[in-house]
Amino acid sequence: MRTYEPDLARIDVDGLTRRLHVRKPDMLEFSSNDYLDLAGHPLLKEASVRAIELYGSSVAASRLMSGNISLHEELEKRLARLTGMESALLFGSGYLANIGLLSSITSRDDLVFSDRLNHASLVDGALLSRAGVLRYRHCDTDHLEYFLANRTSRGDRFIVTDSLFSMDGDIAPLRKLEELSLRYNCNLIVDESHAIGVFGNGGGICRESGIKPHTLIGTLSKALGSYGGFAAGSADLIEYLINRARTFIYSTGLPPAAPAAALKALDIIESQPECGRKLLSMASDFRGMIEPTGYSTAPSESQIVPVRVGENRDAVAFSEYFNRNGISAVAIRPPTVPAGTARIRFSVTLRHSRKDLSYAAGKLDFSNSGVQ
Numbered sequence: 628m629r630t631y632e633p634d635l636a637r638i639d640v641d642g643l644t645r646r647l648h649v650r651k652p653d654m655l656e657f658s659s660n661d662y663l664d665l666a667g668h669p670l671l672k673e674a675s676v677r678a679i680e681l682y683g684s685s686v687a688a689s690r691l692m693s694g695n696i697s698l699h700e701e702l703e704k705r706l707a708r709l710t711g712m713e714s715a716l717l718f719g720s721g722y723l724a725n726i727g728l729l730s731s732i733t734s735r736d737d738l739v740f741s742d743r744l745n746h747a748s749l750v751d752g753a754l755l756s757r758a759g760v761l762r763y764r765h766c767d768t769d770h771l772e773y774f775l776a777n778r779t780s781r782g783d784r785f786i787v788t789d790s791l792f793s794m795d796g797d798i799a800p801l802r803k804l805e806e807l808s809l810r811y812n813c814n815l816i817v818d819e820s821h822a823i824g825v826f827g828n829g830g831g832i833c834r835e836s837g838i839k840p841h842t843l844i845g846t847l848s849k850a851l852g853s854y855g856g857f858a859a860g861s862a863d864l865i866e867y868l869i870n871r872a873r874t875f876i877y878s879t880g881l882p883p884a885a886p887a888a889a890l891k892a893l894d895i896i897e898s899q900p901e902c903g904r905k906l907l908s909m910a911s912d913f914r915g916m917i918e919p920t921g922y923s924t925a926p927s928e929s930q931i932v933p934v935r936v937g938e939n940r941d942a943v944a945f946s947e948y949f950n951r952n953g954i955s956a957v958a959i960r961p962p963t964v965p966a967g968t969a970r971i972r973f974s975v976t977l978r979h980s981r982k983d984l985s986y987a988a989g990k991l992d993f994s995n996s997g998v999q
């Protein structure tokens with residue numbers, strides 16, 4: 628009989644036990660990805676309620692059966708327009724989009740070159756297809772080029788990267804990656820989950836930089852204040868995914884409230900294109916407030932601001948200390964981040980006031996706080 632105690636004991640010895648905490652509404656929230664503060668917006672709630680009244684709480688079938696509603700298709704058109712891609716397809720989540728995409732478009736004969744700090748879902752998708760995976764050092768295009776020049780495959784080759792890295796808040800060298808993908812005849816896949824809604828007037832970093840990847844991935848569950856994920860690319864690719872992506876074919880369509888809320892979020896973002904820039908400027912101020920405490924926020928250049936503390940148990944102790952001070956900021960530990968780089972990850976959102984940012988940054992001045 629399979630037992631779990633030995634593994635759980637080992638996890639505990641390494642200081643890696645994860646526990647669920649119920650969110651407390653009175654906390655100053657620095658762990659949320661609701662970057663534009665849209666999840667509780669009255670217009671999103673109203674749109675969701677209207678969609679539920681019209682279609683019910685679930686579409687109760689795969690979109691290839693009876694689960695396809697006009698809200699899905701309208702949102703796909705809007706997401707394609709937002710990202711500057713030809714076509715888009717919704718998935719149950721960003722995770723499912725990455726798994727569905729990579730497991731269907733890559734195969735045993737292909738090679739995937741993946742940034743070492745890419746999100747787990749990009750890694751898992753390639754594993755499922757049994758494609759060869761080579762992980763290049765984080766944002767190190769020389770290392771990637773070494774692989775590209777020396778590793779051939781019988782099939783196709785793919786460069787896969789996050790645009791904005793979720794645990795460091797830094798940005799991939801996308802122009803160089805695009806140049807390498809063209810020079811070495813590779814397909815460039817960019818996951819814009821943390822950048823959609825924030826960068827490039829909401830369209831993401833590729834859009835902002837004039838880069839056209841082979842496929843762009845995004846989520847509705849962060850800046851768009853809703854739930855679900857999407858892949859965007861050529862019309863042919865999207866038709867292929869409808870026929871081959873197992874996480875699309877064999878899974879229920881998004882519940883009506885989700886695309887309705889995301890559509891409303893897009894209306895708001897399109898009518899207030901400066902909101903992403905405002906958020907990035909607040910995050911830059913926050914990093915400036917942290918600097919005097921002696922903690923480094925490098926390499927962050929976005930609304931994701933990690934403060935590295937190194938040891939797993941220290942990260943947990945700091946997180947608990949913030950909690951006692953009314954701040955929710957989670958400890959991020961391996962395997963989410965490399966061993967020895969445990970950190971507290973702050974995400975700045977439009978909900979924060981300058982006073983909130985200054986309060987949280989002040990609490991990092993451990994010389995006055997008594998934290999051990």
Ligand SMILES: Cc1ncc(COP(=O)(O)O)c(C=O)c1O
Nearest residue numbers: 720721722746789793820846848
């Ligand atoms: C880069 C990246 N891709 C994909 C995902 C998964 O998105 P979702 O939460 O919609 O499943 C995340 C979520 O943390 C992410 O950071």
